[in-house]
Amino acid sequence: MASERVLMKQGAEAKLYKCNFYGRPCVVKERFKKTYRHSALDASLTTQRMKAEVRAMLRSRMCGIPTPTVYFVDMVSSSIYMEELQDSQTVRNYISNIQNETTDINLAMAVLQPLGKRIGEILGVMHKNNIIHGDLTSSNMLLKGEPSSHDIVMIDFGLSHFENMAEDKSVDLYVLERALLSTHPNTERLFRVILDAYCAANPDGAKEVLHKLDEVRMRGRKRTMVG
Ligand SMILES: Nc1ncnc2c1ncn2[C@@H]1O[C@H](COP(=O)(O)OP(=O)(O)O)[C@@H](O)[C@H]1O
Numbered sequence: 405m406a407s408e409r410v411l412m413k414q415g416a417e418a419k420l421y422k423c424n425f426y427g428r429p430c431v432v433k434e435r436f437k438k439t440y441r442h443s444a445l446d447a448s449l450t451t452q453r454m455k456a457e458v459r460a461m462l463r464s465r466m467c468g469i470p471t472p473t474v475y476f477v478d479m480v481s482s483s484i485y486m487e488e489l490q491d492s493q494t495v496r497n498y499i500s501n502i503q504n505e506t507t508d509i510n511l512a513m514a515v516l517q518p519l520g521k522r523i524g525e526i527l528g529v530m531h532k533n534n535i536i537h538g539d540l541t542s543s544n545m546l547l548k549g550e551p552s553s554h555d556i557v558m559i560d561f562g563l564s565h566f567e568n569m570a571e572d573k574s575v576d577l578y579v580l581e582r583a584l585l586s587t588h589p590n591t592e593r594l595f596r597v598i599l600d601a602y603c604a605a606n607p608d609g610a611k612e613v614l615h616k617l618d619e620v621r622m623r624g625r626k627r628t629m630v631g
């Protein structure tokens with residue numbers, strides 16, 4: 405069925421392998437046992453995350469949000485077999501490269517603006533369909549092919565859930581804001597571009613989400629002040 409695997413990445417929760425699935429380039433995401441967790445709790449968390457990931461990938465695709473095609477799910481080894489996005493890079497890598505190429509913030513912003521628009525549009529559609537990603541970072545977005553085509557594919561939905569509440573959506577955006585600003589310096593403007601596009605894609609729901617986002621930011625700030 406699947407050819408020999410080659411280890412690609414070792415994360416905190418899962419190992420990623422490359423292989424071939426009936427002739428198709430494939431990535432296997434295998435969640436492994438965490439020995440420091442109680443074994444029954446660990447098994448249940450692993451299953452829960454794997455199910456959440458597959459469900460959200462399929463649901464996102466149905467809403468027109470690109471995610472890798474799921475080929476096969478193996479509950480015994482907690483593995484998801486999915487399409488390998490060849491010729492892709494993480495948005496994290498792309499932003500870092502642009503920022504390394506120029507110290508001119510305006511120039512970097514001009515290049516990154518259409519990317520931000522596309523990210524905002526995707527998140528707006530996701531939230532309109534009540535899909536909360538749960539771990540929005542620039543590493544969990546892949547850019548396929550020529551970066552200037554802004555062909556973004558969303559990945560890593562293990563912490564996702566379905567929820568209509570503005571609060572959950574605002575926390576999703578807050579996680580992205582914190583991740584962006586801590587990974588990439590001077591990306592405040594990029595985040596604003598993302599939010600503008602988010603509002604345009606989700607005009608009915610966005611106002612309440614952004615209002616909540618202000619509250620979530622305040623809470624975050626208080627927490628860092630208290631320490
Ligand atoms: N379908 C895929 N095609 C190509 N690369 C992928 C694919 N899925 C994941 N990756 C790569 O592996 C990395 C880790 O995958 P991810 O699902 O985010 O797992 P983790 O939970 O370890 O963060 C991604 O940042 C990306 O570089």
Ligand SMILES: [Mg+2]
Pocket residue numbers: 543544560
């Ligand atoms: Mg990830």
